[in-house]
Amino acid sequence: MRPKKTILCVDDNEQSLSVRKFLLETRGYRVLDTQSPHHALEMLTRALPGSVDLLLTDLTMPQMDGNSLIRRAKEIHPALPSLMVSGTITSADRNEAADAFLPKGANSASELLDRVRILVARKRGPKKHVVQMSPLAPQQRTEMYPATA
Known part of the structure; x- marks a missing residue:
């Protein structure tokens, strides 16, 4: 089973x-929610790298706009x-920092879920370093596995 x-x-x-x-939780996502951009930044500061898979934010908020929140995040x-x-649909031109933008009300729930799914799938952590084992040279093989007489 995949982690949420x-x-x-x-x-x-x-x-x-x-x-x-509600929409995201019914689709299997774990949702951390807050009405405060400052609280969101506190949550991110305490979070381990890679433990949050997506930041979904409103553009217009009283304490800090969405662009500032995204930049700081x-x-x-x-x-x-x-x-x-x-x-508002006309706010799309005010999107300076986000990876994607959707106008509220002008998009359906399925559009939001599709965009979320794509962005979460696109998130990649550091690549794992894989050590390649090279085949043993003939003299190494005989040293490791001496012939029995």
């Missing part, structure tokens, strides 16, 4: 946040993918 992917959702609108959390976890949503 963890998504950090940030939105100052409690209703939007709870709907998004990527300082903490540089490989963290991010998806920004916004209440």
